[in-house]
Amino acid sequence: MMNVDREKFLKKRKLVDRIRNVLTYISAFFGVLVLAAILAFIFIGGLPNLSFKMLVSDYKIELTTVRIESDRKFENPDDKYEYFSSNFGVAIEDGKDNSGERIIVIEYLDENSPFKNSICIDNTDLKDSVVDIEVGSSLNLMMGEDEFGVFVMASNGDDLEDYIEALDRLTKIDSLQIESQGGGIRGSLLTTIILIITTLIIALPIGIGAAIYIVLYAKESKFKRAIVSMIDMTSGVPSIIFGFVGAIIFIPFVTKLGASSGYTILAGALTMSIVLLPVITKTTAESLLVIPLSYQMASLSLGASKTQTVFKVILPNAFPGILQATLLSIGRIIGESAALLFVMGSNISDEVSLFGQSTSLSLHIWNITSGESPNFGQAAAISIIILIVVFVMSTSVKLISKRQLKNNGG
Amino acid sequence: MVIGLVAASAIVIIVLFIFIKGISPFINDYQGSGNASLLKFITGFTWTAGNYGILGMLINTLYLTLIATLVSSPISILTALFIVRIAPKRLSASIKSVIELLASIPSIIYGLFGMAVINFVVKNIGNLFNIQTAGGTSGLSTVIVLIIMMIPTITMISITSVEAVRQDQIHASLALGATKAQTDFKIVINGAKSGIFAAIILGVGRALGEATAVSMVCGNAITGPNLNLFDITRTLTSTMMLGLHESSGLDYDIRFSVGVVLMFIILLTSVTLNAIKRMLEKK
Missing domain, CATH: 2.30.42.10 (PDZ domain)
Structure with missing residues (x-):
């Protein structure tokens, strides 16, 4: 009698366990399925439309x-x-x-x-x-x-x-x-490149400076903790809110600098700088923290000033972290749409200048899909470019941190 | 020092400026269109030029986010469990890479995928049940896009907290005769509870603030709330994104008021969820 009960119990337990495991398999498979579906859609829909001619011709x-x-x-x-x-x-x-x-x-x-x-x-x-x-x-x-x-x-x-x-x-x-053949993305491609370069020029020095201040200069205090938590909070703000900030602060600012239209690449770059500051600061700060204290001590005891130590000893050693921050930023800029819509507009333009209005690749997609008859083929083709850049960036970041880990361990 | 201050004060400046701009439609007089009524803004169900009511889309936003959270959380938790505890090493690494890739896909591409593929699927599901949809743009498509976007966020953070569960707890459970699956589902999930909850809070924040992808699939209903998932709907963020033509005037400035409401809702949600999390931890 006891034995039959026990067998029943074991059987039931085995079944429940199996159901549980199968559930996790299904869940994990769901993610794979979604990624496969997205990639299939982008590549099947986009590849026939992707050509070198499209990249270099006007819209x-x-x-x-x-x-x-x-x-x-x-x-x-x-x-x-x-x-x-x-x-x-x-x-x-x-x-x-x-x-x-x-x-x-x-x-x-x-x-x-x-x-x-x-x-x-x-x-x-x-x-x-x-x-x-x-x-x-x-x-x-x-x-x-x-x-x-x-x-x-x-x-x-x-x-x-x-x-x-x-x-x-x-x-x-x-x-x-x-x-002439229209429908090209030369303008948007050029805009994206200018946007990335300008944003990095603005955001990298500020972000790295902030990281150096937090890690090397700031004393443990309420003030420092407040700064760190505020930077953390900034990274949780949705990007559309940053678009608002850009519209309120940077559009009037750039107009004052002499831009004719409200929407400009420069305003976009300034907005993206705010979006990226927490990312750059955090990544750089992490890489500063792992530099052995002995490097600093050695440099200081050799008679170098603190400033010399920071620029000649610490910064070169923080290079992998700064590189990671840069790559992350590039991936983020090329994919951003909500924040940029409010500062760069969505009118595709073939004449690109820092003080002029034109669209990045993401906004180009937004433009060609928001009309009456959305052009999915070309949107998918542009998505291929964006996806490849984003994937390459995030993979390199991963590789760099893996190598760092190995170096530190060995 | 100065740079540190600049970086840190960004959040303060953001909140301050948007707040000032956000209340201006109710105070300033706009030539030709006067000012908007605050009471109507908070209690109205219709959103047209000159008639700005936010309550309907507010309910929509919370409703859609709630459904998306209820679906995506279990999937994400099980995926995290699979990656850390159940899958063979090779498989676990590749599934983790898949989740990381999903996390890095920009929202405009999720939106495009939603418009072209998910809308099509939803349209056909609707046809199956004899329900007319507006070409697939609907609350259901919005929920599906949100689910897809929340999964990587929640999974990534859950992985960290599942990994952090103490090994001796797991060993103790196994030694007491629990099977591996029982241990995984009862001890590990319970041990990672607070981390998982933090992950869900972050996912909810992302869903509430998601703009591009949502506005590409939600349609743009004039009135709300819309609890029928096959109907078109409108959220706070889609209102801010869609129909952006002018760059001044009441119709433009009122978006900032919606932005203030959005920030307030995100803050409120995260405070509430954090309070629940603390209550759960005490138990």
């Missing part, structure tokens, strides 16, 4: 309207182009612009093609000058008359076949829109 589409006349016929070289216009010596093909939308681009251009003598008819400085049309230029709305004076029109919404047919009927194109 805004530049439109030039030209007129072209043809007075001769051209040969399709070896008949190798499917959509070739013998009137103009041009072959066209389907293309994709940087944000993934279909466009019509020039595949081949004959050496003597009248396209090379197209005259700009826009009311700009370029009016009546020859426009440079090359292989790869994209064509849109085209209007003109055929040899009998019948009006002919085509646009990039048409099939290649219809477009080339229209082109071959025309002898004189009255107006043809040539588009």
